[in-house]
Amino acid sequence: MTQTLKTKVLIIGAGTGGYVAGIRCGQLGLDTVLVDGGDGLGGTCLNVGCIPSKAIIHAAGKFETVAKAAGDGTLGITAASPAIDLSQTVAWKDGIVRKLNAGVAALLKKAKVRVIKGWATFADAKTCRVETDDGPITITAEHVILATGSEPVELPFLPFGGDVISSTEALSLDAVPGRLVVVGGGYIGLELGIAYRKLGAEVAIVEMAERILPLYDKALTDPVMKWLTDHGVELHLGARAGGFGDGKLSITTKDGEPVQLDADKVLVTVGRRPRTQGWGLDNMGVAMAGPFVKIDDRCATSMKNVWAVGDLTGEPMLAHKGSAQGEVVAEIIAGHDKRFDPVTIAAVCFTEPEIVSAGLGPLDVAGRDDVITAVFPLAAIGRALAIEAGEDGGFVRVLASKSDHRLLGVQAVGQHVAELSNSFAQMLEMGAVLEDVAGVIHVHPTLGEAFHEASLRALGHAIHI
Template sequence: MQQIKTKVLIIGAGTGGYVAGIRCGQLGLDTVLVDGGDGLGGTCLNVGCIPSKAIIHAASKFETVAKAAGDGTLGITASEPAIDLSKTVAWKDGIVRKLNAGVAALLKKARVKVIKGWATFSDAKTCTVRTDDGDIRITAEHVILATGSEPVELPFLPFGGDVISSTEALSLPSVPKKLVVVGGGYIGLELGIAYRKLGAEVAIVEMADRILPLYDKALTDPVMKWLETHGVELYLGARAGGFGDGKLNVTSRDGEPLQLDADKVLVTVGRRPRTKGWGLENMGVAMAGPFVKTDNRCATSMKNVWAVGDLTGEPMLAHKGSRQGEIVAEIISGKDRVFDPVTVAAVCFTEPEIVSAGLGPDDVKGRNDVITAVFPLAAIGRALAIEAGEDGGFVRVLASKSDHRLLGVQAVGQHVAELSNSFAQMLEMGAVLEDVAGTIHVHPTLGEAFHEASLRALGHAIHI
């Protein structure tokens, strides 16, 4: 058996693992990266963030052309559009391949040795990697665990056939006539909305009393409005049951048994950390529920074993894992680093989009020391000029009454995802309302709504 000894061993090539690898290489650390999952870039690049946004983009283009059919829109007319989803998927796959190649080139440039195979640990610092060319035993001084997460499967709706996860939903050969989405969180709604735009009849079954239960109602109301306007069937407070003969059993909020016709059932009830099948139980690390327990340095309870990304708990977001990967690499190289962000902003790519950074209204409920101000996108010229001002979108700021320190920023509306970095930056820098108000925001842009919301919190908004 081939034997390898290395300074750093990284398990998992997702956004946490490959970024950790590149940074380790930049810092001159001898590094081996084991890719045993979806490929370089992990879930995000291969079957998550990137391909889903590609499909969402294609669906929005299709919808735009469809609006121009018949009487037209904005003076533009077009013939009734058609979709060959297999060609759309091929285009999406081309983007993924291009990004895969880019990650491979970056790892090569950083002199990181990449091994394709499945690692199984026998102790905290030793694993055997099963590859197509035989087994390799690797011993490392430092181990970075970055195994990511996987879709949760319901025991009565196991994946297979016409019951699919988000992975399969991104590679369907054709648009299903009837799609039922089980789970009204961000993954289910993003994909459900995309397929509705492509012409599928869509129903959503959600156990909670409303969609996107992790966001406050004001943020989700515009999404609800879109769903209702576009004929998406909503079964809230409902429970899904078994599926067979093209029908999904559902129990309504009132206990009424229903059967929903479905060509495909998309199950999106959450994700869980990938902790099984690679010998985690042999490593002696402490757990925090289903997650690997870490401190603010991403260190586990075992010396020189680190964990990053979805394996470490919520929020399970790619950009969190990437930052953790960078920090761990720098700690191993001798730098003094901690993972202690003010915020990890989150984006929901629904129609319209939702952004949340920092504290929201539910987090400060009952407090009288917080200023809250909302500015509607309907009062922003750029929003109206790109048809983004009529869906109830807004930007909201929360700040401390005593010193005007920003506590949180949220937005809902078309294209507001691009405001997320500005929100996070202001919070991370400890900005006060006067900092945002005193920054000259470019006109005409959607970002002016952030400026105006801050002015409104100070009592002197200009355009409302």
């Protein structure tokens, strides 16, 4: 027998957009049901994306540090040759995920959000049927928030399965592959490819573009390129992948030459697409913007009281964007006058070294003569040298308007610069000018001093260069 529920707010998807929307709805006293379609509370980010990948990257960094201490040692530290049991590393990573899952569940319970685990299928814009282990449930709602997230893109000639894996499987391998070929030189492929190189795998990267991380300017990606070259990562740029069989991946090089690459695993990371199939989107009558659900600055779709947040709504497909949208929608439903209109959404590549970008970059202002650009190298920052983060070509760069010195963008590349991203975004969101950054007394010794010095340099009077 089908159970029937009526609720004020129905949220489909328990990722960072959906569960945050649920918690905020609960805080605002809205009767809320959250349907978790399978990834688990926290969605892709918490379960098979942001969090577990950073755990594996962290473990790989520790392994590399110990490996450097073997033989002649490093910084006066010597150690025996390291070994890794990847299954134990994965178990540690899984423990972190379980802890965070439990934390999200507790927060939803505290907010009095009812969580239903099962797959939802919509019959119309406000009614869905959820198949659960205890039988089907029909839910009708006054408001629906779509937060179904995204999924890895599969290449037709390299379907996932066996030794052809997505980022999801790459985070749960039971052993380090001897030879890993990564198809796709974007941030996901590079993050994982670098991690597995640190763990001892031979790594090759196949990228269609002429360089890695093609969405970023060359100055930002050069230090990452140098790390890859220095660490023996085989690069095939301007190349196209073909089929895989008998432990070999076929590629066509930039010059049109067919090549066979040995591969124990082929990691396909050619992008992600919004999860729009299999849950009845076609029955909801919402307008689309290409592959994404079309929304306005309130995250409202073309159907009244149907909202959409997160990866489903377009680029940038970042967890923190979805969370911010989820909060906005909850507050709008509760009667608040809100808009989703950020000045910037900062992005981080957790490569080696890390890359941060917020606001406009050089590619966005090419040809303009009304912009000041200034770069300050991490090699001139004491803290960077003290933690071995000053010799890989890292820097902080600021872009500002010549007329009023308003910050337009901030970028950085270097070890640990991800932790500067919030400072960059905060200054841009507040409409800071160069003098605002220059006037803040930055703590010494920290990497953040490079932001201060870059702003001073843009004003014509950097101190330490």
